[in-house]
Amino acid sequence: MIELKNVTKIYGKKKNQFTALKNVSLTIPTGASVAILGKSGSGKSTLMHAISGLDKPQKGQVIIDGQDILQLKSKRVDEFRAKKIGFIFQSFFVQGNESVVDNVSLPLEIARVPRKKRAHKINAALKAVDLYDKRKNRAKDLSGGQKQRLAIARAIVGDPQIIFADEPTGNLDSETGAKVEELLFDYNKQKGVTLIVVTHDADLAKKCDHQIIIKDGRVEKSTVPGGIKHGR
Numbered sequence: 001m002i003e004l005k006n007v008t009k010i011y012g013k014k015k016n017q018f019t020a021l022k023n024v025s026l027t028i029p030t031g032a033s034v035a036i037l038g039k040s041g042s043g044k045s046t047l048m049h050a051i052s053g054l055d056k057p058q059k060g061q062v063i064i065d066g067q068d069i070l071q072l073k074s075k076r077v078d079e080f081r082a083k084k085i086g087f088i089f090q091s092f093f094v095q096g097n098e099s100v101v102d103n104v105s106l107p108l109e110i111a112r113v114p115r116k117k118r119a120h121k122i123n124a125a126l127k128a129v130d131l132y133d134k135r136k137n138r139a140k141d142l143s144g145g146q147k148q149r150l151a152i153a154r155a156i157v158g159d160p161q162i163i164f165a166d167e168p169t170g171n172l173d174s175e176t177g178a179k180v181e182e183l184l185f186d187y188n189k190q191k192g193v194t195l196i197v198v199t200h201d202a203d204l205a206k207k208c209d210h211q212i213i214i215k216d217g218r219v220e221k222s223t224v225p226g227g228i229k230h231g232r
């Protein structure tokens with residue numbers, strides 16, 4: 001389970017301060033698929049960064065499997081992220097000049113998986129997204145949909161417990177988008193991996209078990225039973 005308790009994130013200093021998350025408390029059940037919705041600037045990315053330990057809120061708790069990750073030293077947070085979380089972020093995108101295999105290998109190197117164990121995991125991830133035939137290609141020579149599938153392979157290669165996907169179908173045509181969605185939901189259901197999707201796409205959001213709507217740095221609505229606990 002992922003639990004946020006009274007999380008407040010402030011950007012900037014003094015006069016330029018901006019509170020992007022205001023006392024946010026929410027719950028995400030293990031193995032659920034959850035859509036995070038909200039207008040541009042509402043705080044969705046800030047929330048994802050807080051949950052994944054990419055950024056440190058000034059206040060509150062981010063409890064994952066019973067551990068408050070805000071209490072961990074930054075090296076431990078990096079390890080935790082490398083082992084437990086897979087990212088499909090536009091900004092985290094592939095190294096174009098490197099091969100498909102090398103791109104998928106990267107998270108395993110960060111998680112210090114021994115070289116001998118990597119090949120098997122990489123091949124399995126590439127087969128899962130149907131990119132095994134392209135494994136020697138340079139990443140930049142793939143089509144848009146193939147790049148997105150490569151991003152999924154990279155996100156799942158380390159057997160994460162949680163997958164974050166930021167607009168995973170944003171730049172894809174509807175047919176390719178549908179395939180990418182299917183891959184993500186299959187993985188969520190088959191492996192019991194928690195899937196957290198940030199999206200503006202109402203249809204994609206509806207396919208998730210739960211929806212959490214963020215407005216002006218607060219949780220406006222959550223369909224997780226008992227999912228909003230109003231902090232004082």
Ligand SMILES: Nc1ncnc2c1ncn2[C@@H]1O[C@H](COP(=O)(O)OP(=O)(O)OP(=O)(O)O)[C@@H](O)[C@H]1O
Pocket residue numbers: 011012018020038039040041042043044045046047
């Ligand atoms: N490094 C920063 N310094 C100052 N303000 C920031 C910083 N990062 C984000 N913000 C502000 O925090 C608010 C929330 O930003 P965030 O990126 O979380 O929104 P979002 O909901 O993900 O938006 P979008 O859908 O456009 O990606 C915005 O008003 C933004 O301007």
